[in-house]
Structure formats: C-alpha cells, structure tokens
Amino acid sequence: QVQLVESGGGLVQAGGSLRLSCAASGRFFSNSFMSWFRQAPGKDYEFVAAIHWILGETEFGNSVKDRFTISRDFAKTTVYLQMSSLKVEDTAVYYCATKSGSTNNDIKDFSRYDFWGQGTQVTVSS
Numbered sequence: 463q464v465q466l467v468e469s470g471g472g473l474v475q476a477g478g479s480l481r482l483s484c485a486a487s488g489r490f491f492s493n494s495f496m497s498w499f500r501q502a503p504g505k506d507y508e509f510v511a512a513i514h515w516i517l518g519e520t521e522f523g524n525s526v527k528d529r530f531t532i533s534r535d536f537a538k539t540t541v542y543l544q545m546s547s548l549k550v551e552d553t554a555v556y557y558c559a560t561k562s563g564s565t566n567n568d569i570k571d572f573s574r575y576d577f578w579g580q581g582t583q584v585t586v587s588s
Contacts, residue, residue: 471582482543484558492516496541500554509570555581
C-alpha cells in the first residue's frame with residue numbers, strides 16, 4: 463500500500479496564496495489518480511482537485527477551478543495544490559487521497575478512494 467503525507471497547511475489572509483504538498487511513499491502505482499479533498503467543520507468531504515499521475519489529466523471542483531492548480535513532481539513522487547485568491551470559505555482540513563486506475567467518472571466520490579493522508583489544516587482569515 464501507499465502512504466500519503468500532507469504538508470504546507472497554515473494560516474493565511476484572504477486573498478493570499480498557499481501551496482500544499484502530498485508526498486507518496488511505499489507501494490506507489492503510477493496508474494492512479496492523486497486527489498485533494500477538504501472537510502470544513504460540520505461539512506462532508508468536498509472534492510477539490512485531481513491529477514492522474516502518469517497521464518496528467520486534471521479535474522477541479524467547481525468552487526476552486528479558477529483559483530487552484532494541481533501538479534506533480536515525478537522525482538519526489540509528490541503532488542502539489544497551489545491555492546490562490548483564498549477565501550474564508552476555503553478554511554478546512556485538506557486531505558490527499560489516491561485511487562487506482564484511469565477511469566475518471568468517479569474521481570469526485572471520496573468513498574471510491576483507496577488510501578488517505580492524515581490531513582493538513584488550512585485556515586483563511588479575513
């Protein structure tokens with residue numbers, strides 16, 4: 463199995479930027495989607511962004527598609543989430559998750575993911 467470790471969370475002012483990292487180790491498979499979900503207090507998991515490790519195709523949640531970008535570093539087996547124009551509504555625990563395969567019809571469904579990181583807190587202040 464693969465282990466995922468998120469980092470880069472913290473406190474940022476509204477309108478600012480933050481970069482999250484998700485480092486993968488262990489039994490890592492390139493034919494997988496690497497995705498970001500987030501969970502705000504009292505809310506369900508929300509899909510943020512996804513990238514297929516080897517194919518490079520990306521998807522974004524509607525609330526972030528014009529503000530966030532996702533990328534990966536092959537050498538470091540790390541996925542990045544670059545967040546810009548942050549809003550107070552972006553405050554949440556951000557989780558990295560991975561799902562094997564190349565079909566993308568269910569990549570927004572958190573229940574279909576195989577492995578999860580521990581999460582990193584992002585707090586956006588006004």
